[in-house]
Amino acid sequence: MIKTWELDPNFKEEIMNERGGEHLTACFQCSTCTLGCPIIDYVPTYNPRKIIQMSLLGMRKEVLSNPDLWVCLICQTCTARCPQDVRISDLLGAIRRIADKEAEAGKIKIESSRPIFDKAFQHQLAKYGRLYDMGLAKEYYPKREGSFFKGMMAMMNDYKDFGMRMFKKGKMGPKAMFPEKVKDLAVMKKIFEEMGEK
Amino acid sequence: MSVTKLAYYPGCPSDATAMEQDMSTKAVFEKLGVELVEVEDWNCCGAAEVEDPELVYALNARNLAIAEKEGLDIVTPCSICYYNLERSNQALKADEGLRAKVKGIDSSLDYNGKIKAKHVLDVFVNDIGLEELSSKISKKLNLKIAPYYGCYISRPPETGFDDPDDPDTMDKLIELMGGEIVPFSQMKTLCCGGPLMMTRSDIAFDMAMKILDTAKSAGADCIALACPLCGMMLDGKQADIEKALHVEIDMPVVYITQLLGLALGIDANELGLNKNVVDTKDILGKVV
Structure with missing residues (x-):
């Protein structure tokens, strides 16, 4: 009604x-x-x-x-x-x-982990200028699961097979542990400060 | 041929999950005599996760401005990067106030709207052209191929460069290379589910499964595509989908740049065909 x-x-x-x-x-x-x-x-x-x-x-x-x-x-x-x-x-x-x-603002509750994911994604861009998969996963899973430990377990569950596949094909190695950064990080910070969520 | 030099925007997956797309794009343009100049110090386009259009415009203004300084049109092999580059390009060209606002953030975002943003598939078929390509093709692809376009090649209509109901740029290119198109029109432009992979993998897996299953039932030797997110879903996650849905698919998935590279006679390893997750050896045997 x-x-x-x-x-x-x-x-x-x-x-x-x-x-x-x-x-x-x-x-x-x-x-x-x-x-x-x-x-x-x-x-x-x-x-x-x-x-x-x-x-x-x-x-x-x-x-x-x-x-x-x-x-x-x-x-x-x-x-x-x-x-x-x-x-x-x-x-x-x-x-x-x-x-x-x-x-x-605490006025409603969103029954989806999508906003957590999107924000974690944006945080990588604001920090590094490019997507850093590890950083994204390390922020997203613990926030979604409510604790670091549970988050890491969920991440392992989703990614252990996929990660091994990528590793075997040479697409994910030690290099993937560290972010690729743009050189002009100051401008990325400015873009997110001016245009991003306040 | 009018295209001789382009600014190249690789996109974030280019040195990770989609490195074979990056490798094959570079190899193909080199073979075609088109020089690619990588956009110096490029930043992420915002992908599907940055939803605020103004933030997308600012992120892409920087990449567009760098290419503009070089006096070059910008090209990308990724459909999502293409969508973000081109919608930003259109918005910035049309709105002086927006350009001023973006430039106000930092002088490096000073973009004057003088270049074009292009998807590699559009460059191959519509700029270089089938006639020019046909003169350079040396091998025939004896393959049955399911051409998968996904979302942003033809949608939304303002940025899409193909028919949103029945796109055919990839079909034309595949036929030119001697490939046979399998019946696949229902799936051509259906989303792969990628944007929900991390938050509703149940839906994402099922959507990808539909596409893989249709290609298999149609007797395809492989799926051809042009987007790294689709590639990750259909190729990278195929084993996860098989496990979750208790099915066996075993469908090779290759980038259209890899197929064009094969037709141009480029070595398979140079095209990264050993990097695709589902084995591509059977495909290579049918390139003559």
């Missing part, structure tokens, strides 16, 4: 003020995005059309705490097919960034 007194009439403006969310109100609810999405085979509740409708209605809390936001593949199928150029892939990204800020 929708309780009108709990709706946030400013929510659609909030989304449209985020980069990528500008075209929200162009949606005419045709469902092309949802029916063509490869994720609906796996997550039957996944419904970008509904997320848009709920956003337009101002159902801020329900939208931002919807775990389905985090199973989007960013594969751009919806964006390519949308007859109204809503740019759904970018739009969902904008909603995810708002959700992430709310979670950081």
Whole structure:
């Protein structure tokens, strides 16, 4: 049941003020995005059309705490097919960034490890300018599992076979233990300070 | 042929999981007489994990500006890097305010919108062209091939350089090299699941499995692709998928640059064909 007194009439403006969310109100609810999405085979509740409708209605809390936001593949199928150029892939990204800020502020809880992963990834770029796989795994797994030990166990479980395969092919050796760094690290720091999450 | 020199953006997996893509890209361009100048001190494009578009634009402005100073168009073998480079290029070209904002971060991000960003497949087929390539091809690929395009070669339409419903640049190149395309149209542009690998591996494995299984049922000798994340999912993780889903696949997965290299007569090891995880020996026997 929708309780009108709990709706946030400013929510659609909030989304449209985020980069990528500008075209929200162009949606005419045709469902092309949802029916063509490869994720609906796996997550039957996944419904970008509904997320848009709920956003337009101002159902801020329900939208931002919807775990389905985090199973989007960013594969751009919806964006390519949308007859109204809503740019759904970018739009969902904008909603995810708002959700992430709310979670950081302790106002909602996100039932997905995706934000932890994305942030761990970004931290490597801010520090080194390039992706450092080991650094990413060392940050992601312990945070996801809630302890360093459990994190390392989970990492071993996911990566022991894969790592050995890569090692045998000469793709992952002692060199992979250390980050590849860009020389101009000062500029990377500036980019993330100016444009990254505050 | 108008292309003689390009700025080369290798991307982060180029010295790790996708080193065979990097090796084969360099070898192929050398054989084609195109000089690649690596973008000096390049930084990561942001991949799929940096979602804030402005942050993506700033990260890529630096790489674009370095190539622009050299007066060269920029080329990458990675579909995700291509998407980020090209969408940044378009946004920065169109928006003077954005250029000023990005330049305000650091003078090294001063990009004036004077170059193009290209995917290697686009350069091969549309810039160098099939006619030019055909004059240099010396070997025939007696192979049945499943051409897998993934997401960013054709989507979103603003940056994609192929048809989002039925892309065919890779098909044309494969046919030129004597390869046979197996029925694969349902899978050509389906996402490999890679972006969910670390957070929903159950979904990611199943999506990759669909692609591998379709190629196998269609009788393909190998899958051809052009993105290191797809390569990691379909080749690097294939044994994990087999184990998790209790199936046997054993489907070789190669980069389109490796296939083009073989057709151009380049040595298999120089193309890194001993680096692909699923053994490629059977493929090599069918290149004549």
